[in-house]
Amino acid sequence: xxxxxxxxxxxxxxxxxxxxxxxxxxxxxxxxxxxxxxxxxxxxxxxxxxxxxxxxxxxxxxxxxxxxxxxxxxxxxxxxxxxxxxxxxxxxxxxxxxxxxxxxxxxxxxxx
Amino acid sequence: xxxxxxxxxxxxxxxxxxxxxxxxxxxxxxxxxxxxxxxxxxxxxxxxxxxxxxxxxxxxxxxxxxxxxxxxxxxxxxxxxxxxxxxxxxxxxxxxxxxxxxxxxxxxxxxxxxxxx
Numbered sequence: 001x002x003x004x005x006x007x008x009x010x011x012x013x014x015x016x017x018x019x020x021x022x023x024x025x026x027x028x029x030x031x032x033x034x035x036x037x038x039x040x041x042x043x044x045x046x047x048x049x050x051x052x053x054x055x056x057x058x059x060x061x062x063x064x065x066x067x068x069x070x071x072x073x074x075x076x077x078x079x080x081x082x083x084x085x086x087x088x089x090x091x092x093x094x095x096x097x098x099x100x101x102x103x104x105x106x107x108x109x110x111x112x
Numbered sequence: 113x114x115x116x117x118x119x120x121x122x123x124x125x126x127x128x129x130x131x132x133x134x135x136x137x138x139x140x141x142x143x144x145x146x147x148x149x150x151x152x153x154x155x156x157x158x159x160x161x162x163x164x165x166x167x168x169x170x171x172x173x174x175x176x177x178x179x180x181x182x183x184x185x186x187x188x189x190x191x192x193x194x195x196x197x198x199x200x201x202x203x204x205x206x207x208x209x210x211x212x213x214x215x216x217x218x219x220x221x222x223x224x225x226x227x228x229x
Binding site (some may be wrong): 099 | 158
């Protein structure tokens with residue numbers, strides 16, 4: 001199975017600051033159809049996860065442009081600029097290229 | 113608006129069975145692949161199972177941890193997706209989320225399953 005390693009495990013950020021989260025895969029996430037199915041989710045405290053970014057760099061409906069995704073192959077990054085209070089929670093990457101799908105271990109974003 | 117409502121959770125003993133359900137509304141259910149994700153208390157997310165649409169022969173996929181014990185199914189006429197869980201183990205204790213693939217993903221609020229003697 002594909003293993004996704006997220007770093008850091010936790011992140012202390014000041015309001016208005018920038019956060020960067022890495023997600024590294026144990027194998028390439030490029031599908032045979034040429035697409036890369038690497039997605040990012042945020043789970044706010046007490047809530048269900050919500051989709052932020054799909055296929056590496058596409059923001060989902062209603063997601064502000066403070067969130068951006070990048071990367072290719074096995075290395076991916078989520079960046080959050082101008083961090084706001086509603087951005088706090090746990091961020092997960094998910095690969096949907098290979099069965100079974102697998103999540104990263106999560107990165108907790110907290111206020112400094 | 114897209115809505116997913118899970119039900120059927122509860123407390124069961126090890127080796128028992130339980131079937132949880134997810135009622136979908138606000139979209140054309142038959143066009144959406146569906147999947148279940150679980151989260152043990154205080155832990156991260158774990159993808160559990162997925163079922164595709166009729167044109168894709170309702171193909172199903174499972175995490176290794178549940179393969180052979182869990183069965184995902186759907187009823188397009190009722191806009192429902194199910195997860196039949198057999199031979200439950202204490203490590204299956206988790207919040208179970210139903211999710212719809214609609215370009216992006218939509219998640220339900222989850223249903224708690226506790227496996228304990």
